[in-house]
């Protein structure tokens with residue numbers, strides 16, 4: 063499925079729209095001496111966008127790390143159904159803005175999993191990088207240094223790096239935090255298109271507009287799941303007030 067981002071989604075994939083892609087069952091995870099996720103049981107639906115919503119410290123990034131395979135659960139189960147390894151776009155601050163890399167080189171790193179950093183890029187790699195740059199509308203910025211472009215452009219480069227991996231499960235940690243409305247719109251549009259093209263998208267977000275536009279939400283508080291389902295059911299005024307109340 064190398065050309066996943068350029069081919070229209072096959073009708074068989076549309077038919078699988080509601081299939082569960084990732085299942086968490088009584089999952090606990092955290093850091094040494096710091097348990098975070100507490101008995102999480104949830105499904106991530108395939109070919110849909112899932113928003114992880116919750117205050118700072120509620121465990122959104124930890125959950126993404128678990129699904130990405132970067133953090134191992136301490137108990138419970140995580141099951142993936144099919145597909146390639148997920149592509150993970152970490153929170154912006156987690157990536158050095160001062161790395162001496164061009165925008166293009168940043169996106170090319172998305173191919174390292176396939177090639178290793180020392181191998182020359184193949185034509186197929188270059189095509190995946192071009193498609194990702196193009197999709198995020200940053201082709202003209204490709205030669206620029208990552209440290210010289212705006213925050214929104216840098217974020218698009220990091221998302222393009224995730225797309226270049228051509229996974230069918232894309233995990234994004236607060237992809238629109240701190241961006242202006244135009245950049246947010248652009249990214250939201252890209253994510254919608256990706257789902258249409260056969261990708262399952264999970265994003266942690268503080269942006270309630272983005273969360274309301276998702277197909278499903280998981281609402282977290284203090285490492286526990288306090289809501290799961292369509293945004294209009296989960297992100298009620300009462301639920302949000304409750305979750306954001308000081309503990």
Ligand SMILES: Nc1ncnc2c1ncn2[C@@H]1O[C@H](COP(=O)(O)OP(=O)(O)O)[C@@H](O)[C@H]1O
Pocket residue numbers: 093094096098116117118119120121122123124125266
């Ligand atoms: N690397 C780490 N080591 C220890 N504790 C961590 C680490 N990363 C996050 N935490 C703690 O885990 C909890 C959940 O954090 P996190 O998953 O980042 O929440 P969120 O993304 O919702 O803000 C917080 O209390 C945070 O301080």
Ligand SMILES: [Mg+2]
Pocket residue numbers: 122123124153235266
């Ligand atoms: Mg976080």
